[in-house]
Amino acid sequence: MNTFGNIFRLTSFGESHGAAIGGVVDGCPPGLHLDLDLIQAELDRRRPGQSRLTTSRNEGDRVELLSGIIDSRESESVKITTGTPIGFIVRNADHHSSDYDDLRDVFRPSHADYTYFAKYGLRDHRGGGRSSARETIARVVAGAIAKQALSELDIDVKAWTAQVGSIACERDWTRLNLNQIDSSPVRCPDLSVAQQMEELILRVKSEGDTIGGIIAGVITGCPAGLGEPVFGKLHAQLGAAMLSINAVKGFEYGDGFASVSQRGSQQADTFNPDFTTATNHSGGIQGGISNGMPITFRVAFKPVATLLRPQATVDIHGEPTTISPRGRHDACVLPRAVPIVEAMAAMVILDAYLMSLKLKP
Amino acid sequence: MNTFGNIFRLTSFGESHGAAIGGVVDGCPPGLHLDLDLIQAELDRRRPGQSRLTTSRNEGDRVELLSGIIDSRESESVKITTGTPIGFIVRNADHHSSDYDDLRDVFRPSHADYTYFAKYGLRDHRGGGRSSARETIARVVAGAIAKQALSELDIDVKAWTAQVGSIACERDWTRLNLNQIDSSPVRCPDLSVAQQMEELILRVKSEGDTIGGIIAGVITGCPAGLGEPVFGKLHAQLGAAMLSINAVKGFEYGDGFASVSQRGSQQADTFNPDFTTATNHSGGIQGGISNGMPITFRVAFKPVATLLRPQATVDIHGEPTTISPRGRHDACVLPRAVPIVEAMAAMVILDAYLMSLKLKP
């Protein structure tokens, strides 16, 4: 379904070429001072047309909050949450539906065209409809609200582009300046690696092709004790959140896949007397519950399937046909996916925090 | 919480050293002919003491179904589901609680001891309590029921040990004989690789250490159209299911992490006239919805934290102490985790199948 979370919950709606993208944030704590400019700023990080790396579709993407808030005395752009649901919309201003007319009867390879048709018996062929990444606008808005709630708890969520194609930022996050994430258009805080990533993306783009990569994330300030022990393990919730983002193919936390060739004696995080650990192979989560150390994770994005060159495919009758490039698309989605990864992580952590309160009557 | 699934749902309970492990399977379709011997057979695959690779704890682990079934006319061991919830228990027969007395006031490194304490303010220190892998008994029982329902739909779920430490079975699943999975104690269908894995595990065990690995899985016969398009993407559900298993650190599907260094043009799965695809980089899921091709995924398991040699740690006051090896533990959990991975996959697919019915009134 289209609802995410247990207590802090986002229900989202909207297609690429419908009237609007929007959602309802339920379960937001009351009394939170909500800076609307910070929400818009996160949307702007996700917005196309930010740099020469991203599509030129200039959507504007202004969010309007419709409920759940009252005026503060601080400023016009600061509202106070009332605890009731926050409805919001972002109008789809820049329609080019006719760009997609020739896709009405064609299934694009490695897209959701065929699978939506198989599931629903019909589909909105314009720009991918609900399967378009424009859907993530609602995630970024809700995540920006969650981030502000986490900020009052001194919990911080950061994500960055850690790899594009084979160009990887090998440095551990503790040796990166995470305030520099937005200093490069590619959102890699190691600026020399960022430069190489940018060059690769432009080269791939010039070839009409696309490229994948890895986004890394870290959550600091998270107290010990968050997460549910069995099916709702904190990393299972984080993983589901990340895997629900378009183009994601894998998720790992802590030492992840690299841990499989290690011995248990190498992976043990021995305790300090204050219950912090000397190492953090666990990635801040043990037995599905946060241990107070930074939570680290990585998310694999495939190269997206929309190429800017002709491709062979079939139509809805199975007849061979060719599709021509159309619309405006990113050669690499990672730079714009960074705020989406942060948004999903923020929602998971806030929800886990609110869930944990139930246990202390 | 302790419930998994939307329509086909498992609610589980039980600790390592409590009276029993058990659960309730809700939403099982009525009229299913349920072979109790097949359920027990799956439990036996998970059971310790199967081979020299696994712990010698001989638990028996006999499952008793308490409700939701009526007698069939076929045989004593075949029951018919009624559509009402199926309660079941497996008694914990082999208690050695006193093995754990010296752990009452100690936090073991990289276990859930400290995090449970942080979450609940108290913990059941005997054998890990709820964080023990004995909890997975309930998953295997529910998964064995799901498998039988899937079997009537000609959907098949298979998992196997694909890597132990650095020893990997490189062959694609289509070139493996998946009927040979149980032919080796390590549950790798490539028997020569299995032999090397087994030797590695025994060597690690003799050192009192542990080793991780990767379990691969494939789901065949799954129709196109399963999965929810946004937050409930089929691979997000599968990922959450796998990440909820003890010791799992990562999940990928299709080409997974390897896809990040590829170009979009290399990853495109072009259609055949019957809407199958010439390649399967997508891993059977596109836009979060199954496309009818085999669903492929991989799950990373860390080396488990329970060593069979002394380890330095701290007690609940933060004072340094040493823990001695105790209990009986696997040096590598993968052989016994294979049926757990299959069980979780089966539950996810059946649930997605039942969810998909809602859309055709």
Add this chain to the structure above:
Amino acid sequence: MNTFGNIFRLTSFGESHGAAIGGVVDGCPPGLHLDLDLIQAELDRRRPGQSRLTTSRNEGDRVELLSGIIDSRESESVKITTGTPIGFIVRNADHHSSDYDDLRDVFRPSHADYTYFAKYGLRDHRGGGRSSARETIARVVAGAIAKQALSELDIDVKAWTAQVGSIACERDWTRLNLNQIDSSPVRCPDLSVAQQMEELILRVKSEGDTIGGIIAGVITGCPAGLGEPVFGKLHAQLGAAMLSINAVKGFEYGDGFASVSQRGSQQADTFNPDFTTATNHSGGIQGGISNGMPITFRVAFKPVATLLRPQATVDIHGEPTTISPRGRHDACVLPRAVPIVEAMAAMVILDAYLMSLKLKP
């Protein structure tokens, strides 16, 4: 939380004096031909200012659907659902927030002012905020969608004013012309009783007072087999739906409270050979599951607490004060509550129908 339903789900938002009331309908079957005029017509039935019985607040209340639909070839006002969530909003056009300034620091008796403050620590004092009956706009929109889906299944939901104060329409529904419900402003299909009800309401209104009543409902065409047997009994879902409407104090189905003084032998609904029943004391539901007979129920509404005359109360410091009448309010909410009751019933039945599909793989 602000979500209703299991598969067909409404998530709603909005306050009386915020920017908009709206919601998201998730789980609507794809391929449904949705007549937007029928949705607006239901909203118009709920709208204030319809007759001299209702408040003069002329809100307009135009609904805009934002997603989940594509154009049909039939007409501009007929859309086709895609199976993705349907977001919608109704702008709050007619703000008189300043009407409520003197209520900022006052708790009105028998309203939600004090309880919201106790729950959230703050409240939106303008027109009751989220506790305002304007919230029901979202229910009516979602219910109008559900009604159209039910219509394709030949299931019909009707409600009417059966009692106002002590003036009751005693006739059984089978002896009423339910096509006449909207023929009187009070929405009682027995037009002579309707006349008396109308006179009573006008008299009560002239006294600055309010009056309660009973709305009756009947659902015809519902197949046998809907509902969940234990906690989700069909009448429990219906009851919860009705009790969630503002001002409702009671719910009964079938013979309801009147059955308590009867004998079991009097209440038995004996079967006809086609499994219909000779009588319908059960009200169309047995053991929580529909039996194919008409589903009958009744809903008690208290006289609403907003009087049009001065009332003694306390301020937020507990000091005695007097509130003066303000805003525009109905002396009797039942005429406008009829479409709300129908909307909630339609959602419950459609959801139960969609849930029942899960059982036939």
Add this chain to the structure above:
Amino acid sequence: MNTFGNIFRLTSFGESHGAAIGGVVDGCPPGLHLDLDLIQAELDRRRPGQSRLTTSRNEGDRVELLSGIIDSRESESVKITTGTPIGFIVRNADHHSSDYDDLRDVFRPSHADYTYFAKYGLRDHRGGGRSSARETIARVVAGAIAKQALSELDIDVKAWTAQVGSIACERDWTRLNLNQIDSSPVRCPDLSVAQQMEELILRVKSEGDTIGGIIAGVITGCPAGLGEPVFGKLHAQLGAAMLSINAVKGFEYGDGFASVSQRGSQQADTFNPDFTTATNHSGGIQGGISNGMPITFRVAFKPVATLLRPQATVDIHGEPTTISPRGRHDACVLPRAVPIVEAMAAMVILDAYLMSLKLKP
């Protein structure tokens, strides 16, 4: 489905003539001192064969808790909850399945026989299967746990038989001695009315018939602020809980159906300076949220359909037949339903309490 509640959740299973009735209580706060004898005492209140009013089926009904608890130092029968799920079972000891052989192909009037068959395509005909009131055993166990948690919060839940047939206890609860509820077999604290009720039940029983009635309830000590404002209004949750109990036909709270013929000016509960109210027409809930006053409600039970005399009905082919009385059944279920009503109310209030914690980070 078979799960009740949001945070404090009961998932139940079991049929009348299966192996056991049981359930899983999830979300119980950790650190609660749980007296097993008090749980058993509640079960004993529900048990048949307590008095000459109830069936003679002597089931014993001993509950066994299987998980989620550790030993206390107080006594053998006091355990401490760990926050993990509490699994429990009650064996069905007293099988007389053969009593029901002649019902295999018959639908009893006003039972769930036909509706279960319509829903599932098959049914467990023995003693009603899942539709048997034995299912409520799980509710009473979970409710007894909830009551103990509420007791630590000084919240008290009481229910009693307020009416049998036309014999009603007219006195307001504040003028009854609620410690006398269990002093009469009929569980009416007004002992002279209880005597009349008892006589009526015995007379009805001697006629092979059954009789209905009303159970009243009051919850004291509940703080202001519990309940969700829109769909999850506290009284909607209470209503759904009560309507899910076998044989319940109606629910009302506060002045309920009687309020409909009153004026708003008569129903207003004016505030005292401490925010208590001078009257309690509202029944302790305003706008769906508790206001700190006692929560009052009433539940209508129909006369149950199982008569102790022959009845005309049809078989599964629609052919007329006659059923003879069988099994052992209560002529009036209210005395044994009192602990069930209390159990459901306790679960609702505890769940609402735990939900309310989410709002104060």
